[in-house]
Structure formats: structure tokens, C-alpha cells
Amino acid sequence: MKILRIFIIKEFIQFFRDPKMFRVVLIAPVIQLVFLGYAANRDILNADTAVLNLDRSASSREYIRSVEESGYFSVKNYPGSYEELKELIDDGTVFVGIVIPDNFESNINNRRTADIQLILDGSDGNKASIAAGYIQNITATFSKNLSLDYLQSSGVKVNLVSTIQPEARVWYNPNLSTRNFFLPSIVGLILIIITINMTSLAIVKEREIGTLEQLIVTPIKPYQMILGKLIPFSIIGFVAVILVLSVMRFWFGIEIKGSIPFLFLCTFVFMLSTLGLGLFVSTVSRTQQQAMITSAFLVMMPMIFLSGFSFPIENMPQIIQYITYIIPLKYFIIIIRGIVIKGLGFDNLWKELTILFFMGVVILTISSMRFNKRLE
Amino acid sequence: MNSIEVKNLSKVFGNFISVNNISFEVKEGEVFGFLGSNGAGKSTTIKMLCGILEPTSGDALVGGYSIATQPDEVKKNIGYMSQKFSLYNDLTVNENINFFGGVYGLENKLLKDRKKWVLEISGLEGREDTLTSSLSVGFKQRLALGCAVIHEPKIIFLDEPTGGVDPISRRKFWDLITDLSDKGTTVFVTTHYLDEAEFCGRIILIDAGILIAAGSPKELKKEYIxxxxxxxxxxxxxxxxxxxxxxxxxxxxxxxxxxxxxxxxxxxxxxxxxxxxxxxxxxxxxxxxxxxxxxxxxxxxxxxxxxxxxxxxxxxxxxx
The missing domain is CATH 3.30.70.600 (Ribosomal protein S10)
Incomplete structure (x- = not known):
């Protein structure tokens, strides 16, 4: 126990001695969170729009107004020709292009179907489909009003028109804000960076400068060395998590709906896997560069891409979906989104938590076994 | 009395024989030189004797304990210092001494006494709060030796301890080694510098993992030249x-x-x-x-x- 304490004290002295490390570990996550908080915003609000109005009629102006009033689009340009519109979209000035053909009003007046053309910048497919959805809604409402006006003007009483109006209620995240969805999972990302990177680097550094060899000839037991490395970094990880959660809560105003102690418990369970992976990386790396590259490409990248952090798992091919089952971050993201956004507790999340726990135990055991006290 | 007894020790990596069936004894209080060119198997042997590497076959008794079956007991009774002077560069002199002292279970008065001794032999009195990284190589070397023997082991292993050190510091270092040996500590040292080997009571020479000569420097010269x-x-x-x-x-x-x-x-x-x-x-x-x-x-x-x-x-x- 005494040896372990001495080891942990040493680790903290080293951590605080290096101001660079300190900044990287505790300040970088906060900055990262703030940036991502603003950048990871897939909501379409005031999308820049250009309208090529070939009709120049009262009806077309009415339609444009309803598009603008929705709040999702802001009409910035009125190009004079199709070529001009094409250029605006090409160079990224606008995201949405609407073309109203010259027969728009006459078609309406003659009770024929009037077409409009919608051009979307599909480079961000997700955003484009959301925009298309909004335009469809706006257009449907517009044409419904047209038919009601027509019926009324032709003397039909329309008190009893039976229409079905779906009243959508979005639970948990009523504004459908992507920020609320993204920020909690950043906690997982930051934990991965801190625990996997720092643990592996700290161990490999000792191997590089030869102190690991020196420690091996002392009576320190391998488990004391492992704990001596893992405990300080899990404490530092926790501090980073608390910082990130505070920024999320007090800067971005995202409330944590579930229990905070339960969140910490889950964080701890998740850390078993990440610390274990850090330990594993240290056993396969001889230099700090190797450790960096191994943890970045073999561990962190797959974690980020296959965990559902950046792409929804449901959209992945079946075979890749199977792979995601072995990604610990996947479960932690489900858990933390559940706790922060939905306010879920153990009743709903026990399955993910149990999987995470066993993964952590297995990874830590394998890594500790590899971290053999005898250097080869 | 022998403090190290090596019996038919071998180490094989894949199909490369690093150490080939060597046997020798080291007496208590002796400065024992272990010579050989690069890749001759010196470091491998020293690592086996310290319990870092497991021997492929054979055994050795270090301080009376078997390296094959009692590596933990071996570790309590030895000090080890390599050419890397394995100290924490980002810790101060004082913190390094505290850490290594603590690892060997020293506390309170004993730790204080030993710390005083380490500072004395390394010539770092009054510089306790200096970062180790800013020390010159000679100081680092003596501090590393001090940390390696802070628990007063009966046997110390030095793996090329004077690499990259200036001649004056080397001389000071060897004075320290001689002092330790005079007080009864067995010193097992590998070196490239053949002039240093003259300080050793006895030496053995290995080449390609095979022991090729053993004796005092005088005996070797007389016998072979x-x-x-x-x-x-x-x-x-x-x-x-x-x-x-x-x-x-x-x-x-x-x-x-x-x-x-x-x-x-x-x-x-x-x-x-x-x-x-x-x-x-x-x-x-x-x-x-x-x-x-x-x-x-x-x-x-x-x-x-x-x-x-x-x-x-x-x-x-x-x-x-």
C-alpha cells in the first residue's frame, strides 16, 4: 500500500510539473467542447437561400414569403438566370436554390398542378435532406391554404373539412437540437483521449528513459506498477469529465436529467476499458511515437467512427454493425445520452452497463497479463 | 564466501544463443569485472542475474537466492544501475531520492540518513531542489548510483555505468565503487573501458555468449600475453x-x-x-x-x- 502511495504521488508530481501536459489534459477538453458545441450544429436555421423567380407574380411572392417566414431559410439572393443560380450554389454562397417557373401563377389559376424546382447542395447529405423536408412541409401548407381559399371563394362552406393533422411531439430533445445530442458523447471522447493516450504514453516514456527497467529490479510488484499508473490517470480523467460536464451545463445550458452519481459510476466502468486499452497500447509500443500512432489509429479512430459518435449505427452495413458490438464507446454513448438527455437510470441502462463492465474486466486482465514484469 | 554463483546459465532468443552455458563465482566484497564486446551477452547476463530476464536453462544464486525460483528475494538484496542512469528527469534530486527510498521501504529516520548519504556521495548537498534534468552527466551518474544502493544492498550490478561520462567524473565514480567494495558490498560491473577493468579484483571475458577467460587482470596478462x-x-x-x-x-x-x-x-x-x-x-x-x-x-x-x-x-x- 505504501509503495503504491509513493508511486501515485510521484505520478502526480510529474503531471503537475509539466505545464504543457496540464494544459493539454484539462484545458484542451474544455476548449474542444466549446468549439464542438458550436460547430456540431446540424440544425438548419436561416439556411442561405436563392430564389430564381421567373414568374414574378403575386402567388410566387406569396410563396417566397411563406418560405422565409418559416424561419429555416433566409432568402439572400434573387439571381436573374438559371446560370447565376447555379454559380451561387457552386461557390457555396447559398445552400438552397428555389426555381419558380414562369407558369406558376397561371397554373394555379387554371387549377393545374404548379411545379417548383428545389436545388440543394448535397455535399452535406444530412443537412440537405432536412432542408428538403422543411420545404416540403412549407409547400404542403401553402397548397392546402390555396385549396381552402379556392373552395371559399367558390362559395363552398369549409367548416367541416376533415383533414388529418399529425401533431408530432419530440420527446427528450424537443428542439431537435443536435448540440444536445452531441455534447454528452464528447465526455466519452475526452475520456478516451485522456486515459488511452496518457496511460500508454506515461508507461512507454518510462520504458524509453529506462526507469521501467530500474523499477523492475526493485521489489515493486507488477500490480502495484499497473495501479500506480492507472489510478492517477483515472483521477485526472474524472476531473476532466467534471470540467466538461460543467461547461456543458453552465455554458450551453444542457441539463443533466438523470442522476449524477450514476453517471459517475458509469464513467468509472467505462474507464476500465479505456485504461485497459491504454495499458495494452503500452505493451505493444517501444517508443512514445509508436504509442501515439497505435492509440490514434488502432484504438481511437475506430472508436470514434464505429461508436455512433459521428455516424448513426443503424445506417451502417450489417457486417460493420456487428463490429460495433465490440466498441466500448458505443455503449458509453448510449448510456451518457440516456442519462443526460432522457434522464434514464439503472433500470433502463443495466444491459449496456453490464456489457461495459465485462469488457473492461476482460481488457484490463489481458493487458495486465501482457504487462509482464519481466522485460523481454 | 561466494555472493554470486552462476551455474551453466544460458539464454536463447529464438534461434540466437545470447548466453551460452556460462559458469563463474563472485566473492563477497569483490569488484568483479564482466567484459566483452557489444552484443557479447553482457547485458543479457546481468539482466538474468537481476531477475529481469528468465534464464532459458541453468541457474544462479545471487546473495543465496535462486534467480529462477526466487526472483523477488533476489531483488530485495541487489541494487542495479544501467548506463541510462535511470532517474526521473522531471523530478528534483530530493523527489528522486524519496521515490526510490520509498520503493525500497525506507522511511523516517532511516530515509533521512540515507538521503544525507546519497547527497554526500553525489556531491549534491544544497541542490536538493534542482531538477534532475538540469544536472550534468557526472552528477546524474552518482545520483543514480546513490538511488540504486539507497537500501544498502549486499550486491550491486552496474551495467556499463560510465558511458558518456568525462574522465574526472569517471575517476570519482570508481572511487565510490572502491569505497562500497571496501565496506563489503559485492560489485558486479560490465564495462567497455578496459582501463577501468584494471580497477577490478577479478574479471571474466565473454565473447558471443561464451566465457573465454577468467582471472585477475595481472593473471590474465601473464597468461595470455x-x-x-x-x-x-x-x-x-x-x-x-x-x-x-x-x-x-x-x-x-x-x-x-x-x-x-x-x-x-x-x-x-x-x-x-x-x-x-x-x-x-x-x-x-x-x-x-x-x-x-x-x-x-x-x-x-x-x-x-x-x-x-x-x-x-x-x-x-x-x-x-
Whole structure:
């Protein structure tokens, strides 16, 4: 126990001695969170729009107004020709292009179907489909009003028109804000960076400068060395998590709906896997560069891409979906989104938590076994 | 009493035999030199003796404990220092001493006393709060030694402890080693510097994992170097070397500072019973040249370097 304490004290002295490390570990996550908080915003609000109005009629102006009033689009340009519109979209000035053909009003007046053309910048497919959805809604409402006006003007009483109006209620995240969805999972990302990177680097550094060899000839037991490395970094990880959660809560105003102690418990369970992976990386790396590259490409990248952090798992091919089952971050993201956004507790999340726990135990055991006290 | 007993120790990596069935003993309180060229198996042997590497076969008793079955007991009784001077560069002198002292279970008064001792031998009194990274190599080396023996082990292993250290620091370091040995500590040291090996009570030489010679430096020289080595000081050593090279009397002529070292051929000695004859032959040869003045000429004892080169060459020749 005494040896372990001495080891942990040493680790903290080293951590605080290096101001660079300190900044990287505790300040970088906060900055990262703030940036991502603003950048990871897939909501379409005031999308820049250009309208090529070939009709120049009262009806077309009415339609444009309803598009603008929705709040999702802001009409910035009125190009004079199709070529001009094409250029605006090409160079990224606008995201949405609407073309109203010259027969728009006459078609309406003659009770024929009037077409409009919608051009979307599909480079961000997700955003484009959301925009298309909004335009469809706006257009449907517009044409419904047209038919009601027509019926009324032709003397039909329309008190009893039976229409079905779906009243959508979005639970948990009523504004459908992507920020609320993204920020909690950043906690997982930051934990991965801190625990996997720092643990592996700290161990490999000792191997590089030869102190690991020196420690091996002392009576320190391998488990004391492992704990001596893992405990300080899990404490530092926790501090980073608390910082990130505070920024999320007090800067971005995202409330944590579930229990905070339960969140910490889950964080701890998740850390078993990440610390274990850090330990594993240290056993396969001889230099700090190797450790960096191994943890970045073999561990962190797959974690980020296959965990559902950046792409929804449901959209992945079946075979890749199977792979995601072995990604610990996947479960932690489900858990933390559940706790922060939905306010879920153990009743709903026990399955993910149990999987995470066993993964952590297995990874830590394998890594500790590899971290053999005898250097080869 | 023997403090290290090595019996038929071998280490094989894949199909490479790093250490091939070596046996030797080290007496208590002895400074024991372990010599060999790079890759000869020195570090592998020292790592096995410290319990870092498991032997493939054979065993060794270190301080009475088996390295194969009681590595933990071995570790409590030894100190180890490598050429890397494995200290934490981002810790201060004081923090390094506290850490290594703590790891060996020292506390309170004992830790305080030992810390004082370490600071004293490393000459770092008053610089306790200096970062280790800003110390010069010589200080680092002595601090590393101090940390390695903070628990007063009976046996210390030094793996090329003087690499990259200036001559004055090397000398100070060897004074420390001699002190430790005088107090009864067994010192097991590997080195490249053959002049350092002269400080050792006994040495062994290994090459390609095989033990090729053992004994005190004196014994080794006597046993293996039969040729006479003559040192010559004269007014023009280059000219002298030119003259002597023409005659078939030397194995080699080398320049050491302002003088020449002449390794004489063996047969000259066997033909002439009188010792002074070689000196006479050389003096005669050189006196033919009027410009050349001999200041001093005498027989000197061969260095360990001569022994080492002789043995390695002989082994290579035998194998062919």
C-alpha cells in the first residue's frame, strides 16, 4: 500500500510539473467542447437561400414569403438566370436554390398542378435532406391554404373539412437540437483521449528513459506498477469529465436529467476499458511515437467512427454493425445520452452497463497479463 | 564466501544463443569485472542475474537466492544501475531520492540518513531542489548510483555505468565503487573501458555468449600475453617506426602520445635468453641513424586491451 502511495504521488508530481501536459489534459477538453458545441450544429436555421423567380407574380411572392417566414431559410439572393443560380450554389454562397417557373401563377389559376424546382447542395447529405423536408412541409401548407381559399371563394362552406393533422411531439430533445445530442458523447471522447493516450504514453516514456527497467529490479510488484499508473490517470480523467460536464451545463445550458452519481459510476466502468486499452497500447509500443500512432489509429479512430459518435449505427452495413458490438464507446454513448438527455437510470441502462463492465474486466486482465514484469 | 554463483546459465532468443552455458563465482566484497564486446551477452547476463530476464536453462544464486525460483528475494538484496542512469528527469534530486527510498521501504529516520548519504556521495548537498534534468552527466551518474544502493544492498550490478561520462567524473565514480567494495558490498560491473577493468579484483571475458577467460587482470596478462611490449621515447618517433618496420622483429608498432609501443615477436625472445637483448637490438638498429636520439627505452607490462584483442582474435582463429 505504501509503495503504491509513493508511486501515485510521484505520478502526480510529474503531471503537475509539466505545464504543457496540464494544459493539454484539462484545458484542451474544455476548449474542444466549446468549439464542438458550436460547430456540431446540424440544425438548419436561416439556411442561405436563392430564389430564381421567373414568374414574378403575386402567388410566387406569396410563396417566397411563406418560405422565409418559416424561419429555416433566409432568402439572400434573387439571381436573374438559371446560370447565376447555379454559380451561387457552386461557390457555396447559398445552400438552397428555389426555381419558380414562369407558369406558376397561371397554373394555379387554371387549377393545374404548379411545379417548383428545389436545388440543394448535397455535399452535406444530412443537412440537405432536412432542408428538403422543411420545404416540403412549407409547400404542403401553402397548397392546402390555396385549396381552402379556392373552395371559399367558390362559395363552398369549409367548416367541416376533415383533414388529418399529425401533431408530432419530440420527446427528450424537443428542439431537435443536435448540440444536445452531441455534447454528452464528447465526455466519452475526452475520456478516451485522456486515459488511452496518457496511460500508454506515461508507461512507454518510462520504458524509453529506462526507469521501467530500474523499477523492475526493485521489489515493486507488477500490480502495484499497473495501479500506480492507472489510478492517477483515472483521477485526472474524472476531473476532466467534471470540467466538461460543467461547461456543458453552465455554458450551453444542457441539463443533466438523470442522476449524477450514476453517471459517475458509469464513467468509472467505462474507464476500465479505456485504461485497459491504454495499458495494452503500452505493451505493444517501444517508443512514445509508436504509442501515439497505435492509440490514434488502432484504438481511437475506430472508436470514434464505429461508436455512433459521428455516424448513426443503424445506417451502417450489417457486417460493420456487428463490429460495433465490440466498441466500448458505443455503449458509453448510449448510456451518457440516456442519462443526460432522457434522464434514464439503472433500470433502463443495466444491459449496456453490464456489457461495459465485462469488457473492461476482460481488457484490463489481458493487458495486465501482457504487462509482464519481466522485460523481454 | 561466494555472493554470486552462476551455474551453466544460458539464454536463447529464438534461434540466437545470447548466453551460452556460462559458469563463474563472485566473492563477497569483490569488484568483479564482466567484459566483452557489444552484443557479447553482457547485458543479457546481468539482466538474468537481476531477475529481469528468465534464464532459458541453468541457474544462479545471487546473495543465496535462486534467480529462477526466487526472483523477488533476489531483488530485495541487489541494487542495479544501467548506463541510462535511470532517474526521473522531471523530478528534483530530493523527489528522486524519496521515490526510490520509498520503493525500497525506507522511511523516517532511516530515509533521512540515507538521503544525507546519497547527497554526500553525489556531491549534491544544497541542490536538493534542482531538477534532475538540469544536472550534468557526472552528477546524474552518482545520483543514480546513490538511488540504486539507497537500501544498502549486499550486491550491486552496474551495467556499463560510465558511458558518456568525462574522465574526472569517471575517476570519482570508481572511487565510490572502491569505497562500497571496501565496506563489503559485492560489485558486479560490465564495462567497455578496459582501463577501468584494471580497477577490478577479478574479471571474466565473454565473447558471443561464451566465457573465454577468467582471472585477475595481472593473471590474465601473464597468461595470455607472452610477447614483450617495449616503450620507446626518441627524438623522431615516426622515423624510428619507419626503421623498425623494415626489420622483422615486431608484431605491431603503435603510437601512444609521444612514444612508441612495440610488441615484439615471440621467436626473438625464444632465441635469445637474455631479457635485455630486445632493447639492445632496437638500440643498435636506431643508432645507425645519427639524427635519432633515444631518450628512454624500457619494457612495459601489456594492457588488458592487448589481452582482450589477443583472446578474441585467437578465438576467431580457432573457430576457423
Amino acid at each position: 607472452k610477447n614483450k611490449v617495449i616503450q620507446l621515447d626518441c627524438s623522431d618517433i615516426y622515423k624510428a617506426a619507419e626503421i623498425l618496420e623494415k626489420e622483422n622483429i615486431t608484431d605491431s608498432i603503435s603510437i601512444f602520445g609521444n612514444s612508441l609501443h612495440l610488441t615484439m615477436k615471440e621467436q626473438i625472445r625464444s632465441l635469445n635468453e637474455l631479457e635485455d637483448d630486445e632493447i639492445k637490438i632496437i638500440t643498435d638498429l636506431l643508432s645507425n641513424d645519427n639524427d635519432l636520439k633515444i631518450y628512454h627505452i624500457s619494457e612495459i607490462s601489456p594492457s588488458l586491451e592487448d589481452v582482450f584483442l589477443y583472446l578474441v582474435e585467437k578465438k576467431t582463429a580457432d573457430e576457423e
